[in-house]
Amino acid sequence: MESVSIVLFLLLAVVVSGAVARMLPFGIPTPLVQIMLGGAIGMFTSHRVELNPELFLFLFLPPLLFLDGWRIPKDELFKDLSTVVELALGLVLLTVVGMAFLINWMIPAMPLAVAFALAAVVSPTDPIAVSAIAARVPIPKRMMHILEGESLLNDASGLVCLRFAVAAALTGTFSAGAAALDFLWVAGAGLAIGVGVTLAATRAKAWVSGRWGEDTGSQILVSLLIPFGSYLLAEHVHASGILAAVSAGVTMAYAEISRQALAATRMRRNSVWDMIQFTLNGIIFVLLGEQIPGIVESADRTVAATGHTQPWWLAVYVLAIVAGLAILRFLWVWASLKLTILRKGRQVVGVQTPDFRLIAATSVAGVRGAITLAGVLTLPLTLSDGTPFPARDLAIFLAAGVIVVSLVLASVLLPLLLKGLAMPPEPARQAEEDAARIAAAEAAIRAIERHQHELAESHGEADIFAEAGGQVMDLYRERIDGLSDRNPGEVRASDRLLRDFRLVGLRAERAALEQLVRGRSVSSDLARKLTRELDLSEARFGSSGHA
Incomplete structure (x- = not known):
């Protein structure tokens, strides 16, 4: 039990160190806070780690x-x-x-x-x-x-x-x-x-x-x-x-x-x-x-x-x-x-x-x-x-x-x-990123078209598959047009606005879901599923400049 207690003390110190480092006004790095907490454990507790x-x-x-x-x-x-x-x-x-x-x-x-x-x-x-x-x-x-x-x-x-x-x-x-x-x-x-x-x-x-x-x-x-x-x-x-x-x-x-x-x-x-x-x-x-x-x-x-x-x-x-x-x-x-x-x-x-x-x-x-x-x-x-x-x-x-x-x-x-230090200039990577996104979008369009034809041949209802595939391909074509026709500055500015609006919508969805959960209007399984979808979407739009 003593070994378990020591491990728990160490883990607790790691958890507390992150919060304490953020609270301190002088910007003390987390490793120094962890060393101080470890010192406190060694001085004021009976726990000793024999390594x-x-x-x-x-x-x-x-x-x-x-x-x-x-x-x-x-x-x-x-x-x-x-x-x-x-x-x-x-x-x-x-x-x-x-x-x-x-x-x-x-x-x-x-x-x-x-x-x-x-x-x-x-x-x-x-x-x-x-x-x-x-x-x-x-x-x-x-x-x-x-x-x-x-x-x-x-x-x-x-x-x-x-x-x-x-x-x-x-x-x-x-x-x-x-x-x-x-x-x-x-x-x-x-x-x-x-x-x-x-x-x-x-x-x-x-x-x-x-x-x-x-x-x-x-x-x-x-x-x-x-x-x-x-x-x-x-x-x-x-x-x-x-x-x-x-x-x-x-x-x-x-x-x-x-x-x-x-x-x-x-x-x-x-x-x-x-x-x-x-x-x-x-x-x-x-x-x-x-x-x-x-x-x-x-x-x-x-x-x-x-x-x-x-x-x-x-x-x-x-x-x-x-x-x-x-x-x-x-x-x-x-x-x-x-x-x-x-x-x-x-x-x-x-x-x-x-x-x-x-x-x-x-x-x-x-x-x-x-x-x-x-x-x-x-x-x-x-x-x-x-x-x-x-x-x-x-x-x-x-x-x-x-x-x-x-x-x-x-x-x-x-x-x-x-402070104010700049490394030697590096070549811009935006063109490389845009080219990769265009290539990926074009490959997706070709794959969707092939899948449309396969479904139409096997099921015979071409209109339904054409409509569903067309909606998805339109999203990819918009990405290609946006990356190809406008200058990079406009693309990035537009993407930032789209991301901001998307995040506003996601936060509103999350607030509405929380209200439904508090009112027990949705089951716990459905709440977990919807929360995960919102988490994934927010992580995507919160970390990427491209919607």
Whole structure:
């Protein structure tokens, strides 16, 4: 029962954090509110969470990384792939090496292998925290796509580096050649397993659905099992479960194109995954806050491991690590953008040097979050001979401090840097969208005409089918005429008006239905059905500019 109570407390804290974050007038990001609520749970309740590192890693990381790979915009990722790879791989390696030697130099009592492990866990960034911070000052789309792509890849690269660092700490030896070969197996096999598991699972469920029909609940459950199955299989063959989960998510996006699920399945599945993402990210930050009181209580023992006696030395180390991370990121981002401009300058005339604020904002946006906490908590409790893992509490304290300080700094600096900041202009996508809508409408008209003829030939009542099909085809022809004959500005203005009027009508329908329900003039089943139809219509017209 105690475990159940702890889980309920954590879930309640996640729910309350969202409301509290919206109530606070200063725009405090939700992750910081969740950390504070977690700290309150740790300080004022008797509940304590004893985290099993392997179980923690298995429960939280595979679904989050799978969903990141599934939902990240692929075209935008490939457009800036060189920049993303430079940040996600080059910057991670520079961070791991540079920060490891800095930490080992500052804290000689921390072995170099443990310093490499700490540097590896603080190298990945967290776009969820950045999104929460920038909720009131939207991040430019292209910049957000770069940050998302970087986070997707540097999660894997940072945690793979952590794996080698922990292995070196446990064995006391490290061979660069053996590590390179091991990395090829860990990365290659992990990627291949993620792709293979996803393709096998999606093809199997498509075959079953094609022969015996589709069950929405089973389809959703399969999507939930894929990241865990990929992770477990990869770890079983000593490959990277993290990379397996990432590649499974990326493959899922392409597999869904050729094996479409029912619309109801997709809608419900998206809702389930939204809930899972919100819950897992929230619980991770609440757990971080819940662990802080215990970490602070052992501050005296922790600071003793550094060779000092005053606890404020821990704050000095945290600030030094944050400063080192910021400087390395700023220099790398500046160099990366300069190289990109030099490459494009040979092909495109008029390429401009990026604004200093753009470089600074991209640097500040490197917030540490859920992955850093998940990674540092996976440090083993003991070495191979049973002795305690050296400086484990210190590493956890420093990682937790880096997360909190980076969140606070970003919440203060990022809105200031992003205010009025414009990314380099991108080509308009409206023409591409209009062409796709016209092609879809024309295909619908052709399909309706064929269906009319088939029904007329089989039933012989051509007028009825012609009238019904004609009404639907008129709607598609109006869409084609509107997108073809008028300029894009007029189309968008007209569509906005149509959407506004449609939403007014839908809200009136909802109010009337509520009156009927209160008066018990309709049954509960009919009320649920009509409410769902209104919800779908309002979601459609509320999120799209095209009626």
